Amino acid sequence: MREILIVGGGYAGFYAAWGLEKKLGRGEARVTVVDPRPYMTYQPFLPEVVAGSVEARHAAVSLRRHLRRTRLIAGTVTEIRNSARTVTVRSESGAEYELAYDILVVTAGAVTRTFPIPGISEEAFGLKHVEEAVAIRDRLLASFDVAATLPRGPERRRLLTVTFVGGGFSGVEGFGELLSLATALLKLYPELDAEEPDFHLVEARGRILPEVGDGPGAWVVRELEERGARVHLNTQLVSAAGGRVVLSNGEEFDSGLIVWTAGNASNPVIRNHTDLPVDERGLLVVRADLRVGTESESVADVWAAGDDASVPDLAVGRPGAHTVPNAQHAVRQGKRLAKNIVATLRGRPTRDYVHRSLGVVATLGLGRGIFQYRRVVVKGFPAWLMHRGYHVLAVPTWERKVRVFAVWITAAFHGRDIVSLAAVQRPREAFVSEGDPRHGEPADAPAQ
Structure with a gap:
């Protein structure tokens, strides 16, 4: 065989x-x-x-x-x-x-393309695998929980600052979705003000989403900025050491979450x-x-x-x-x-691979999207529906289609789940330390 x-x-x-x-x-x-x-x-x-x-x-x-x-x-x-x-x-x-x-x-x-920028390997998350996506979400949710207990100041500002590096599809979609989540979270955190979350998208070129035309790309920038984000075009990340973001345009700020989506290698x-x-x-x-x-x-x-x-x-x-x-x-x-x-x-001739693009579609957050096929451009809610419709059909196997669709239906009535499971990244910590609130030695068990 x-x-x-x-x-x-x-x-x-x-x-x-x-x-x-x-x-x-x-x-x-x-x-x-x-x-x-x-x-x-x-x-x-x-x-x-x-x-x-x-x-x-x-x-x-x-x-x-x-x-x-x-x-x-x-x-x-x-x-x-x-x-x-x-x-x-x-x-x-x-x-x-x-x-x-x-x-x-x-x-x-x-693989994810990286550059020898100080702090990137120590501070940044990628967005190529499920584990990374979960960790990014948990980091934001945990940051909101902690920030709500702190007074206004540098530490609270750092926790609520998010930086994405890379303006391709992966970066823009992840950025838009996380911005949407942060906006929704504010309704559940009365301790925080609407202007406090600080979202930055850094792109080395003069535009984002190179897969779409100049006009749709510029619209996406305006759409993100209208929602409170800052898009830094023609700007490079110089350093992220210690979570301190330094940009080539001279700006500096502390960021509690840094996501690297600057292309593939x-x-x-x-x-x-x-x-x-x-x-x-x-x-x-x-x-x-x-x-x-x-x-x-x-x-x-x-x-x-x-x-x-x-x-x-x-x-x-x-x-x-x-x-x-x-x-x-x-x-x-x-x-x-x-x-x-x-x-x-079986001794038969092969056929060449030929596929004409069906267009490009991107989500920019709940109810927001962009679609382009040649000169046809669809924006906003209709594009978001097209994104969801296309991908629920494209994900392989009916079992996965049904599961994804069921989650979307549930979220439409009850909202999305906002529970952070960041502790799952350190599963033994509770077992080792829960006996002593000082997290030092195990507490003495009472005699039975």
């Missing part, structure tokens, strides 16, 4: 494995997925997880539940040696071993630890049919898709154009991968 090894269980990897399960006959090939996480993260829901509009578990699609005929390995691929048809896997325990394959599918996904394994062909951006060179290689020379039995693949964009009709790294392309490339791999196994 031929061994199909899929590196990465994100969008492209999950849909490729799911499609192969449906199309392969028994005994035709065995599919293995290697990923450190046991689930696929539906990243478009992360901003709503931040705001408490979507349950964290509902943004995670279990690999084991839905890939019943696929072998799942919890681990991280640290090297790909196609010359030997092997990959090196590091398990959760730290042990490394090799896996052999006949057909390789690389869908490892990108190619996966280090693809960029540095493979003998497969890689371009100057550190992405795998991929043909239009998703085989690794060029149109004149492909690498036998190696395929790639998603954020780490430089896939030609045939839909735009411009030589040298490549698909942008987003969910629309990753999902559809995963599906095309499955069909093309099965076709080659």
Whole structure:
């Protein structure tokens, strides 16, 4: 039996494995997925997880539940040696071993792009995984709880100051949703005044949301500023050491929550630890049919898709154009991968990947959004409904669709959940210290 090894269980990897399960006959090939996480993260829901509009578990699609005929390995691929048809896997325990394959599918996904800015690694959160979204939400809720007990002053101001760095889709959506949550929280905290939460969005370029036109992008800036936020364009973060935000425009302030969403970078394994062909951006060179290689020379039995693949964009009709790294392309490339791999196994021709964009849609908080398809622009509540409608249909499996929709219906009648579970990040703390209010030694138990 031929061994199909899929590196990465994100969008492209999950849909490729799911499609192969449906199309392969028994005994035709065995599919293995290697990923450190046991689930696929539906990243478009992360901003709503931040705001408490979507349950964290509902943004995670279990690999084991839905890939019943696929072998799942919890681990991280640290090297790909196609010359030997092997990959090196590091398990959760730290042990490394090799896996052999006949057909390789690389869908490892990108990583968060960072820069050597003081304080970023110590103070900032990313917004690429469910755990990060939950931690951001819990930090804001806990900050409101503490701030409500303090008098006005530097510490209270710091706790209520939020800074997002990066004005792409992830940053703007997360920023808008968290701003919406903070505004809603003020109704429940009479100790705090409406003008106290201080939200900053920092973007190095002269505009945000490069995926939409200049006009819609400028409208989003105005919309956020009308809600009390500050958008710093043409501005870079210089330092975040100790939570003290220093901007290139000379402004400085203390921020209790810093979120870094300044773009993606190619996966280090693809960029540095493979003998497969890689371009100057550190992405795998991929043909239009998703085989690794060029149109004149492909690498036998190696395929790639998603954020780490430089896939030609045939839909735009411009030589040298490549698909942008987003969910629309990753999902559809995963599906095309499955069909093309099965076709080659059965001696049939493959088909090129072609997908015309359905437009872009973003949430800016509860009841607010922006949608653009070519020259058609929809703003406000209708765009927000379009965002929710599209993503509840796009999230994989009916089980997840029903769960997400049920949460939205419940929230429409009862509001969103505002309970912080920040303590879950330190689960043993209560067990160790609850016997003594001084959090020192265990209290003496009374004699029985």
